[in-house]
Amino acid sequence: MEILELIQSNLLTPIVLFFIFGIIAARIKSDLKIPDAISEFLPIYLLAAIGLHGGIEMRNTGFETMLVPMLVAIGLSLVFTLNHYQILRRIGKFNLFDSYALASTYGAVGAVTFSVGLSFLKNQGVTSEGYIAAILAVLEPVAFILAIFLTNMAVSKQIREKKESVGETQVASEIELGISETKTNLKQVLHESVTGKAIVILLGSIIIGYLIGEEGFSSISIVFDELFTGAIVIFLIEMGIIAGQRLDDIKKVGMFLVGFSILIPTFNGIIGVLVATLLGLSLGGAVMFGLLLASASFIAAPAVLRHAIPQAKPSLYITSALGITFPYNIIVLLPIMFMISTVLHNEGSIDLFYYISRGLL
């Protein structure tokens, strides 16, 4: 089976091995730790590198072609978020807050996963459309905004119902207050999620990359291109350590959420690869598009959700996104999506569904 081989060869890359190493270090209770300043800096660096790269590509290839894939990605992300919510609330029996928080964590995107994906493609000698970095930037807040909006709607509705049942006199003003407070919160959270460091550095770097082009980039390419994979390796040691520390919590999140954390990314990711291929993206582009949809956010999510939906338990969404989905995505799903995309792109889109149904599913 070629997929198993690809998974195996992916397993033996420094990125994956150092991630697993980090997990083991945490499990044997080693005091190994990448200092905070370094692990806070690395995501900024990675996003700057991704952005510059994307911007330069967009300058080379133009960005007219970007609009449709971006809109489709936004649409899919919204649909998926709603779908997650239904599954979590109805089947998983999570409460409203946890359901929305989890739904948006998986509707949002993971920048670290994206970095690993780029590195994986580089390793396979495959390129991807530069504008996918721009989709990453735009997609970041989309799922949050939807989830926050819906949560606030639900809370307002609850308050309004309470209002009707109680009668109006005394509590009225208190409720007005509650609703207006909710609105200010929403506004504030929107501002926060759009000015969050991840989006800001990513968008800024895309624009700068676009402005400077290959030539302007040459003086900094050693830092922002050649050091890229090494930097991911160092960051993944720390991510491994944190994931390892959270492994115990997996029992607490329950079997349902464990299943969710594996099946949903698989479903979303494969849909992503198919749709991207239909939209005409390249082999690598389809993989990155799929990875966007498959990934869950574990750095940006807590920062936004803790303010937006403070009632939701962060142990649920961080543990599942970082402890289960992230390892699964970079170790197993990434090679699977690559395989699917390879088959789709080699054979042309005509025989698409034939191959999928025969060879893969």
Place this chain on the structure above:
Amino acid sequence: MEILELIQSNLLTPIVLFFIFGIIAARIKSDLKIPDAISEFLPIYLLAAIGLHGGIEMRNTGFETMLVPMLVAIGLSLVFTLNHYQILRRIGKFNLFDSYALASTYGAVGAVTFSVGLSFLKNQGVTSEGYIAAILAVLEPVAFILAIFLTNMAVSKQIREKKESVGETQVASEIELGISETKTNLKQVLHESVTGKAIVILLGSIIIGYLIGEEGFSSISIVFDELFTGAIVIFLIEMGIIAGQRLDDIKKVGMFLVGFSILIPTFNGIIGVLVATLLGLSLGGAVMFGLLLASASFIAAPAVLRHAIPQAKPSLYITSALGITFPYNIIVLLPIMFMISTVLHNEGSIDLFYYISRGLL
């Protein structure tokens, strides 16, 4: 107009764009921030790289030629500092303490500005004399020492006058104490400014660069040469953020100081380029020489001045040096000085004033 073109092309370099990006990130109140440990480390790294580079150059070219430019730089820096003081005190109506503090901030040199200058020249494919790094090191404390000395003189005089007017009996010992305290302070501040980390790492690296030469440098040139521009880019994100946070304070410093922060560097810098050209420095060397004189200190200055002239308001000298002069220097003045130096060096010094008056002023 060639100058506008050069300013524009300078604007589109990663260094300048990421600096502007930092300003914007701060203005939209993003939480983007380069972790402290990184932004404390980067100036040390930049100075080590500058020093090594300078030391190696000096080994190649000898340092007999260094003496005259260095003495001229010291002389100019002292004259400029006194000139700043007169302007600030007489025209600007600042108090004695603020005047001396600002005067020396602009008489001193900015190591970050210097780094950007080196990178700018590299980008233009132009070299500069290695010994200018040594002038940077020597010039660092010169303006401070002068300003501290004069401030202490002024304070002592005030105390002495008070003494005469009051009569001698009781307060006498108290005043003696005051004067002797002032003297110890002066000594201590001198020690501090000479053993300050910037000077120490810069001088140390120059000497080490001189001792190891090209050959010894080769094993570390990837870190201390090739990563240089990328490192500046990262540092300038943070400088941009800090400058952006201080933009609001610009209103507080007043129009006079805003004008001062632009005109004085322009004047000092152009004088510097002219003098350096007359002294026989190369095209690039004249630019760096001018930049030394144009630059204001915003990292070393607060550390020294806060102890030496605690009565002066740091918000004045940090805001004007970092918030106004630094951006102006690296975006506008650097290309202007480069242009001037190019004209001077292409045409020979004979037509010097003709070209200046016709083409530039």
Place this chain on the structure above:
Amino acid sequence: MEILELIQSNLLTPIVLFFIFGIIAARIKSDLKIPDAISEFLPIYLLAAIGLHGGIEMRNTGFETMLVPMLVAIGLSLVFTLNHYQILRRIGKFNLFDSYALASTYGAVGAVTFSVGLSFLKNQGVTSEGYIAAILAVLEPVAFILAIFLTNMAVSKQIREKKESVGETQVASEIELGISETKTNLKQVLHESVTGKAIVILLGSIIIGYLIGEEGFSSISIVFDELFTGAIVIFLIEMGIIAGQRLDDIKKVGMFLVGFSILIPTFNGIIGVLVATLLGLSLGGAVMFGLLLASASFIAAPAVLRHAIPQAKPSLYITSALGITFPYNIIVLLPIMFMISTVLHNEGSIDLFYYISRGLL
């Protein structure tokens, strides 16, 4: 004298010069300092680089040949530790705790010293056996375990003697408690020293290096190979600063310990070179083998010993290891061992003792 020349040329490498620079910076009370996060990260980075390099080498050359040198190294380390103890306790008149702590500090190995050694060899254009990194990993805890074991034995014995002299009734349970507490401590300390970050990252990287090989390494070789020497330079600035701060303490440790800190590494190191040569290691391999035995631990040691033998004074073992032995090893002993190894390897092992006695001792 060739040795003096080699010491001199070693003195003029960036690594040694920046170390000396750090010492000077500390002596003149400069505020220069590499931020904590950077100096905590660099040893992790250095060990990862060493481990990867070693693992890749082992994949190329096989590791059957590793067993004998490793066992010999362990044996020598144990014998040396016991020897140190006798010297310190009998001749140096140190108390039991300080004697064991110092004995194991010098029986253990210094990873930073090892890094400098690798860089020194690279500079000389000489390679060494990759498996020596594995010996480094295994040797790390060996001397500690021995010293901790013996200290605990000694303490238990003291307690038991007390028990016999006092009579049994009341204190018995208290003593039982003491012994069992000692045992738990021993177990805990063993766990700590085996899961200590140095060993974990080193072993992990060796395994990863072995798994990925040259080819997998290529994408990260710029970070983990080409930046290596530059990273050591930066780390040694900080080590120099810390050593410089401790120079005053050297008076406190006493002449005996100063002598010990120079003679013991010399003795252990030269024995190491001889034995390694007899075991058939290459020129560079013999130097690294000798360096392992010559080096003293100053990062791992305090962490382990402070828990294992809290009664011992850290000022003794840190000051002697970092303030005396480390500079001596990298400046003087490393070139000497290199010289000896060169002689031994050029002339063949037959004339070995002849050359040593004639040319070197």
Place this chain on the structure above:
Amino acid sequence: MKLYNVKLLTVTCEILAQKNVIKILSKHKITGYTTYEVDGNGARGLRGQGLKNEKNVKVEVIMQENTLQDVVEEIARTLFTNFAIVLYVSDVGVLRTEKFV
């Protein structure tokens, strides 16, 4: 020099609740405070090991006794349920009471 009695309120909470605390302070016209990052353990488990957002912060506020009640009440009401948080009050003496609301 006379020392005047005022209160020192210390709030130890997860770093993402810092904004909420400071907003409550400024609602009560308090602009002076000191903050720093800490690690900790409590009912919501070990904090400060991994990602920056998982750390704790301490917010210390010197204030007059009459402001204290309201601030404490609002922090307790709005933050105690959903956040990792501990709060305590102690007596301190200061020189310049006019600095503290």
Place this chain on the structure above:
Amino acid sequence: MKLYNVKLLTVTCEILAQKNVIKILSKHKITGYTTYEVDGNGARGLRGQGLKNEKNVKVEVIMQENTLQDVVEEIARTLFTNFAIVLYVSDVGVLRTEKFV
């Protein structure tokens, strides 16, 4: 809102003694505490300049008066001789006594 009187124990010690302090706390069933790295000077000299292991840490524990005695006694007995350490106790008021053992 009523504030209840409890004790705040602060231990400032070398970082390598932190584990020992926390072990003593958990022996007395105390799981809530706050820690942070500090520099310092004292009988054992300047600390916090060089290597990480040479730093100090502060451990702060809110607890009931009756637990305090035992904890303080055990820290003093087992750690005062061999480690750089200082310990002090102050009175604080908290809202929820049930949080603190």
Place this chain on the structure above:
Amino acid sequence: MKLYNVKLLTVTCEILAQKNVIKILSKHKITGYTTYEVDGNGARGLRGQGLKNEKNVKVEVIMQENTLQDVVEEIARTLFTNFAIVLYVSDVGVLRTEKFV
């Protein structure tokens, strides 16, 4: 174990004033203290956002009541005018009074 009453002086000031504070302490023969970097807000605006020199530091000193007055007076006299600084005093109990001047 008996706890003895002493004073804890806490000075929160801009980092560049730390040296001045410690110099005053050593002038009064006090060599024991603890320091750590903090952020803050006060009359001199938000501190701790940008450059290292723009941060604050806390200096904590356990000392006897009779030394306190002089130290507090000198800090107030020499530093209050020009520096961002806040100072407060609290009561604490310690085991070993002989450690504190």
